[in-house]
Each structure stands twice: as structure tokens, then as C-alpha cells.
Amino acid sequence: MSTKGKFMDWQGKSVLVTGAGGFIGSHLTEKLAGLGARVRAFVRYNSRNDWGLIETLPSEVKEKIQVITGDLRDSETCRNAMNGVDTVFHLAALIAIPYSYVHPREVVENNIMGTLNILNAAKEYEVEKIIHTSTSEVYGTAQYVPIDEKHPLQGQSPYSASKIGADKLAESFYRSYDLRITTLRPFNTYGPRQSARAVIPTIITQALAKDEVVLGSLWPTRDFSYVDDIVDGFIRSGESKNCVGEVINMGSGFEISIKDLADKIISLMGKKVRIVSDAKRVRPARSEVERLIADNSKARKLLGWEPRISLDEGLKKTITWFSDSPERYRPDIYNI
Numbered sequence: 001m002s003t004k005g006k007f008m009d010w011q012g013k014s015v016l017v018t019g020a021g022g023f024i025g026s027h028l029t030e031k032l033a034g035l036g037a038r039v040r041a042f043v044r045y046n047s048r049n050d051w052g053l054i055e056t057l058p059s060e061v062k063e064k065i066q067v068i069t070g071d072l073r074d075s076e077t078c079r080n081a082m083n084g085v086d087t088v089f090h091l092a093a094l095i096a097i098p099y100s101y102v103h104p105r106e107v108v109e110n111n112i113m114g115t116l117n118i119l120n121a122a123k124e125y126e127v128e129k130i131i132h133t134s135t136s137e138v139y140g141t142a143q144y145v146p147i148d149e150k151h152p153l154q155g156q157s158p159y160s161a162s163k164i165g166a167d168k169l170a171e172s173f174y175r176s177y178d179l180r181i182t183t184l185r186p187f188n189t190y191g192p193r194q195s196a197r198a199v200i201p202t203i204i205t206q207a208l209a210k211d212e213v214v215l216g217s218l219w220p221t222r223d224f225s226y227v228d229d230i231v232d233g234f235i236r237s238g239e240s241k242n243c244v245g246e247v248i249n250m251g252s253g254f255e256i257s258i259k260d261l262a263d264k265i266i267s268l269m270g271k272k273v274r275i276v277s278d279a280k281r282v283r284p285a286r287s288e289v290e291r292l293i294a295d296n297s298k299a300r301k302l303l304g305w306e307p308r309i310s311l312d313e314g315l316k317k318t319i320t321w322f323s324d325s326p327e328r329y330r331p332d333i334y335n336i
């Protein structure tokens with residue numbers, strides 16, 4: 001890893017990861033623990049004491065992690081989690097777009113008010129660095145490509161609107177209170193452990209179990225990056241002096257349609273299955289994001305970051321993991 005702009009070593013640093021039980025969050029938590037950081041993993045409370053994907057980590061990794069359960073919407077919980085922390089990686093959010101159509105209030109409360117609680121707590125305890133997680137969905141359908149960080153923001157779903165609000169809160173705390181905040185904007189991330197609400201696990205799990213893959217719209221394009229590359233971007237942004245106050249895209253700069261993606265995955269799996277478009281899975285017409293492709297030149301310049309894992313290589317790794325873990329998924333159910 002490049003040391004350009006590096007100002008800290010993770011060894012012994014106290015780090016809070018919100019959303020640590022989620023897909024990217026669990027991979028980031030595992031990586032930080034391996035680098036020697038003292039990691040607090042914030043996961044949403046449930047009476048089952050289920051820590052989400054933290055449960056899947058090797059026991060020797062889990063032993064290094066302090067798990068804190070709670071709800072981002074509770075300001076006192078966020079304050080308690082923040083006390084004594086050096087760096088915050090704020091990934092926690094309700095992220096499923098179909099779910100946001102059905103439960104917009106819950107999505108807004110979690111993503112905006114939860115972010116406000118994290119920012120207020122970070123301000124109170126004078127945290128050294130905050131990495132706030134955005135999403136390419138804030139851009140909506142591309143008005144020009146590749147999409148750079150100056151592209152207009154469009155709230156084409158309640159989820160994307162909530163993330164625009166959270167991003168602007170983060171910006172305001174940087175400008176108003178001099179908090180050392182960086183906003184990372186990953187495009188479509190994929191890899192082991194991802195939930196079935198995302199398109200690549202949807203394709204793989206259905207192709208493993210059935211003779212057809214049922215999807216929504218097939219023509220939109222997306223920009224996919226393997227999770228290890230995205231985690232590398234988070235680590236670099238936490239280390240860098242160059243990115244405070246910046247919004248930075250994390251994407252491959254390559255777009256592929258959902259239909260072509262499904263064909264590629266099915267071919268890599270050696271399967272013969274039909275691809276079906278189901279109207280129930282199609283977004284409302286004015287809500288569909290038809291094209292996403294990242295301009296990642298800012299990440300290259302400020303962080304020395306670029307994706308290293310090709311789509312074919314990443315898909316092979318992902319297919320292998322899902323093939324070894326079929327019991328975790330229910331391909332017969334549409335997961336919103």
C-alpha cells in the first residue's frame with residue numbers, strides 16, 4: 001500500500017466501525033483488526049444477540065473486536081460508542097432501495113438522524129478522522145459519463161434522498177465545526193457475504209438452485225468493484241491527510257448492463273438457465289437509475305487508489321464463496 005499522505009499507523013488505534021455487521025462493514029472490521037487496530041464494531045441491537053456478519057469472522061478475529069449493540073437513532077448510544085475513539089468509519093445505513101419505497105420514514109430516520117447522532121458524538125469527543133459512507137445512488141441516472149464528484153445529485157428513491165441528506169450533514173459539520181471528515185462514494189460493491197438484496201448474489205443464488213434467474217430491469221448499467229478493493233479505499237482514506245473535506249468516488253470506471261452481467265455470471269458458473277425480467281422487481285419508471293459509471297481520477301490522485309481485481313476474477317471468487325455457503329440464502333424469496 002502506498003504511504004503517500006499517510007499520517008497514522010493502525011496499530012493500537014481505537015477505531016469505531018458503524019454498520020460493522022453488514023457486508024462492507026464486516027470486511028473492513030476484519031481488515032482493521034488484522035492491522036492491529038482496537039476495533040469497536042457497532043451493530044444494531046436485537047434480542048437474539050446476533051451480530052450479523054461479524055458472526056462469520058474467524059474466532060481469532062472476533063476475539064480482537066469489541067462489539068457494541070444499539071440503534072443509531074439513539075443519541076446516547078452513539079455517544080457511548082464514540083468515547084475514546086480516534087477514527088470513525090460510518091457505514092451504518094438502511095440501504096435497500098425497494099425497502100425504501102415501502103418504509104421511507106424508517107430509512108430517513110436511520111440514515112439522516114443516525115448520521116446526525118454520529119457526527120454530534122464525533123464533534124463532542126473531538127475525533128481525529130471520520131470516514132462517512134455515501135453511495136453512487138445519490139447521482140441518480142447519469143447526466144454525463146463518467147460520473148465525477150461534481151455531477152448533480154438526484155433523489156430518485158427515498159434511499160438516495162436520505163443519503164443525499166446524510167452527505168450534506170457531513171459536509172456541514174466539516175464546514176461549520178472543522179471536523180476532519182471525508183465522504184467516500186462507492187459505486188456497486190460485491191463479493192463474499194453480500195446480502196441477497198443485491199443483484200450479484202441474486203443471480204448466483206438463483207442459478208445455483210433453479211433453472212431460471214428472475215431479475216428486474218435488464219438494461220441499466222452499473223459499475224462494480226470487488227469488496228477488497230473498496231476496503232482498501234476506506235483504509236487509505238483513513239490514513240491520508242490529502243482527503244479531509246473531500247467527496248471521493250470509488251468505482252472501477254467500467255460499466256456493464258444487468259443482462260450482460262447475468263450472462264457472464266451464468267457462463268462462469270457453467271450453468272444453463274433462463275433469465276427472466278419480472279415486473280414486480282422493476283423500479284418505478286422515474287426512479288430507475290439507468291446508467292452508472294465512475295470517474296475515479298480523484299481517488300487515484302488523492303489516495304493513490306485504483307481497483308486491482310478484475311470483474312471476472314472477483315466474480316469467480318464470489319461464486320466460489322456462495323457455492324460453499326448455500327444455506328445462508330433463500331433464492332425462492334424476493335429480498336427487498
